[in-house]
Amino acid sequence: MNLAATTQGFLSPTGVEIAFILVGLVTLGAAVMTVTTRQLVHAALWLVVALGGLAVEYLLLTAEFIAWVQVLIYLGSVVVLLLFGLMLTKAPIGRSPDADSGNRPVALAVAGTAAAALVWVVVDAFRTSWIDLDGPAQGSTDTVGAILFRHWVLPFEALSVLLLAALVGAIVLSRKHAKGSETGSATDSDSEGER
């Protein structure tokens, strides 16, 4: 690492670094818009931009399989689930003035303090560390598949059991009781199908 630090200047960024910073700025801006916008559906759409930007960051870090998993799962299913949740709870279209609660200054102070402290610590700790992105990609599908099914098989199988439990739990939680009226059964089966 010391040898790498001597060969790379701090103020001479490479092309990958410039791309990383630009995409990072877009990602951070979209994240800030997600937590500050007053239109609930727009928050979900800004979340798409933030998560897509993170997928590009994974690609720049040569973790391509993680990037495509991010696109598939987060952009494909999580955001769609969030949008369905917004529709099923009859979220108001347009600006809702009560999107932020009353403890907004406290939240701003806590987040600002945490950001300042963590940025200071992280920058101080990793000032002379460089990621070597040369050579073969470390996160290609070949590599990730090999290590996942060679060294991480047991956690992988345990995770499938957890996913099954989450599926069953979501269905049980979101269905209505059997003695209830049949008026809401159509929308109920829709939400179950979405799980």
Add this chain to the structure above:
Amino acid sequence: MHLAYPAVLSVLLFCTGLYGVLARRNAILVLMSVELMLNAVNLNLVAFDVWLRDALHSGQALTLFTIAIAAAEIGIGLSIVLMVYRNRGSSDVDRLRDTAEGPDDDSSDDPDAAAPAQRTQKAEATA
């Protein structure tokens, strides 16, 4: 690439999500902020995995597990929010104060004065 760039971006994303969790009122927006925090952790895991050149690639494996657990979490969380919305007619986390203890909590003084509609809602929620 300088390691500080992904680390600082991850810190800022995490603190953005922290602000969202604390400041938002709608439960689904709180879940979106939780997703932002989880993604900040994922970026950290991937960056340090690539930096350390781990033979087992623990960072990327844990990132995949985190993504799967986040998908499970969002499914369970949304079904809980839907159930709360069905029982209460609102997904406003500031109004879910039934189990809160505070100076403005006067329901413990005279439990008989509570509205019967509210009590049936509680019965539905516990059923």
